[in-house]
Amino acid sequence: MSRLEQQTFDRKITRRDLVKLFGASAVAATGIFGASNKAFAQSAAHVVILGGGVGGSTFAKYLRFADPDVKITIIEQYPEYITCLRSNDVLVGMHTLDELTFNLDTIRSKYNVNVIIDRVVGADFDQKTVRTQKGEVVSYDKLVVSPGIDFVYDNIEGFNEQVADTTHPHAYKAGPQTLKLKQQLENLPQGGTAIIAPPQNPFRCPPGPYERISFFAEYLKKHNPTGKVIVLDPKDRFTKDVPFKKAWERLYGYKTDNSLIEWVSGSDGGQVTRLDPKTNQVQAVVEDFQADLINIIPNQRAGKLAQNLDLTDESGWCPINRHTFESMRHDEVYVLGDSTIADAMPKSGYSANSQAKVCAKAVADTLKGESPGRAIYSNVCYSLAGQNYGVSIAAIYEVRDGLIQPKGDSAGVSEITDKPAQPILEAVYQKNWHREFVKDVFY
Amino acid sequence: MTNNTLRLSGLCLSLSLFAGTPAQAQDDAKSSSITAKLGEAMAQQCAPCHGTNGQAMTEAMPPLAGLPVETFERAMLAYRDGSRDAVIMDRVARGFTDEEIHAMAIWFEKQPYKAWQNTELEEAYKASEAAKNAMGGQQ
Numbered sequence A: 001m002s003r004l005e006q007q008t009f010d011r012k013i014t015r016r017d018l019v020k021l022f023g024a025s026a027v028a029a030t031g032i033f034g035a036s037n038k039a040f041a042q043s044a045a046h047v048v049i050l051g052g053g054v055g056g057s058t059f060a061k062y063l064r065f066a067d068p069d070v071k072i073t074i075i076e077q078y079p080e081y082i083t084c085l086r087s088n089d090v091l092v093g094m095h096t097l098d099e100l101t102f103n104l105d106t107i108r109s110k111y112n113v114n115v116i117i118d119r120v121v122g123a124d125f126d127q128k129t130v131r132t133q134k135g136e137v138v139s140y141d142k143l144v145v146s147p148g149i150d151f152v153y154d155n156i157e158g159f160n161e162q163v164a165d166t167t168h169p170h171a172y173k174a175g176p177q178t179l180k181l182k183q184q185l186e187n188l189p190q191g192g193t194a195i196i197a198p199p200q201n202p203f204r205c206p207p208g209p210y211e212r213i214s215f216f217a218e219y220l221k222k223h224n225p226t227g228k229v230i231v232l233d234p235k236d237r238f239t240k241d242v243p244f245k246k247a248w249e250r251l252y253g254y255k256t257d258n259s260l261i262e263w264v265s266g267s268d269g270g271q272v273t274r275l276d277p278k279t280n281q282v283q284a285v286v287e288d289f290q291a292d293l294i295n296i297i298p299n300q301r302a303g304k305l306a307q308n309l310d311l312t313d314e315s316g317w318c319p320i321n322r323h324t325f326e327s328m329r330h331d332e333v334y335v336l337g338d339s340t341i342a343d344a345m346p347k348s349g350y351s352a353n354s355q356a357k358v359c360a361k362a363v364a365d366t367l368k369g370e371s372p373g374r375a376i377y378s379n380v381c382y383s384l385a386g387q388n389y390g391v392s393i394a395a396i397y398e399v400r401d402g403l404i405q406p407k408g409d410s411a412g413v414s415e416i417t418d419k420p421a422q423p424i425l426e427a428v429y430q431k432n433w434h435r436e437f438v439k440d441v442f443y
Numbered sequence B: 001m002t003n004n005t006l007r008l009s010g011l012c013l014s015l016s017l018f019a020g021t022p023a024q025a026q027d028d029a030k031s032s033s034i035t036a037k038l039g040e041a042m043a044q045q046c047a048p049c050h051g052t053n054g055q056a057m058t059e060a061m062p063p064l065a066g067l068p069v070e071t072f073e074r075a076m077l078a079y080r081d082g083s084r085d086a087v088i089m090d091r092v093a094r095g096f097t098d099e100e101i102h103a104m105a106i107w108f109e110k111q112p113y114k115a116w117q118n119t120e121l122e123e124a125y126k127a128s129e130a131a132k133n134a135m136g137g138q139q
């Protein structure tokens, strides 16, 4: 089935199912019935989820665990979801995009979730309805928003969305840009230079750029040993930098004259200020660079949908109640994942999944008139510094002094040891983790 | 968690809209199940590696479903005090107290030992209920 056919198919099913499952009031085109929906206690509450990525899909599944009867609808703009997780692998041929592609079929059938494939364009918080591009108006009792991130292009002259879509893919959202960057790496001339410019904090998947740098180096080592990766970083530190740099030393000659990786920190003038897409030149604070491949990963803020729905504050991210992930800006609305301000928790798929589970229980409790239980979150980010060399960061979290903070003595990155098994096992865990993780999200 | 109790609590919801927050007595009466609930909530955090409800049957990360309480506890305590070699479980275990580890152990013991894909939602509800009862019995 083609993407378009799938979409039409999904649509037929969902319109019919929606009315069958939830009655006409839930799909009221006018929204008139929306407000009165909750007052009629005989019908179960309707929880509507915007975005069927990691946060949204996990939320739907775990809300069903917490409440067999609640009505659940996901509105997701695309019929298929390509995980960013492991999309760096695609750049070096360890995975194909197809292997990273998932849909909401199991969420729909196993967990009795109504799935609408359509783009959300607005919400009316008084009437408690959301509007889609195709003109659907869906009423909710609780709204959950997990829209991911949006890219910001205003700090690098000459670099914008159009440039990223054509000549200089950021490839920080898995899809066509990923394949384009893969092609560019393969086309790098012998002895050529690739530049990778990571973003400023905070951004989705903090180790993502550094895993990519490692993969580039590993690729060069094998196919283009006189080539080089120059990293122009606006920051002085990055997540897991100690184990990452140790791996670079062990694998890619980092800190030697023949290093495949040269890392320029923010203090050393690594911040990129300008790109000339035609001549492939970048200006950084320290000096100008000429390269054969330039991969700039833009700065980020909360997903466009979160901005449009007025869920963001002046920081560009969504403030939430740390115990429940309820929005601090609008009642009966919850925000999950990358878009949120979650303090010590990184913007990772693991975090989005963790938050979704706590939030699902909180929503179920609230609907039952009970007060939500204690919030305990977790995150483990595995990255590969080479195909058989993993590095990780892990923590359990709780809310303390009003902030989400590591619980007990849990927070830590991979220790540097002389045990050769450690990084190999971490790599095995990383691969195993992805297989299990996507099942916990989509199956 | 039967359908009846849920319907009832649905009714409570509509009442509580008018009557303010639910009565304190309800919380007290449920204090034993709160720990079980927390056990479940914490155990669910293990799923990205160990599978939904601990029911992953893959090569590197072992399933936790159906593990005897003592086995789970012994492993977690050894990871926590560093006496067992670990890749990441030492860091994870240091995030939990004895009581929290115990609550997770009870919850995992009640989960069916088979792959999550082959498990019906109904079985999961039953396992969750069994874990809550086991926890209640403890207190």
Ligand SMILES: Cc1cc2nc3c(=O)[nH]c(=O)nc-3n(C[C@H](O)[C@H](O)[C@H](O)COP(=O)(O)OP(=O)(O)OC[C@H]3O[C@@H](n4cnc5c(N)ncnc54)[C@H](O)[C@@H]3O)c2cc1C
Pocket (backbone or CB within 6 Å): A050, A051, A052, A053, A054, A055, A056, A075, A076, A077, A078, A081, A083, A084, A085, A086, A087, A088, A118, A119, A120, A121, A146, A147, A148, A149, A171, A172, A173, A174, A204, A205, A208, A303, A305, A336, A337, A338, A339, A347, A348, A349, A350, A351, A352, A380, A381, A382
């Ligand atoms: C290269 C790379 C590698 C990564 N590796 C890892 C890793 O190893 N481990 C890890 O834990 N995390 C990793 N991540 C991070 C992970 O992908 C994100 O943190 C995670 O996807 C966040 O989940 P989310 O629900 O917030 O957003 P998403 O998963 O992005 O979901 C958002 C969804 O909302 C939908 N949407 C947005 N707007 C609308 C609208 N208006 N209407 C309808 N639908 C809408 C989108 O289509 C999308 O499906 C990686 C990221 C990158 C870029």
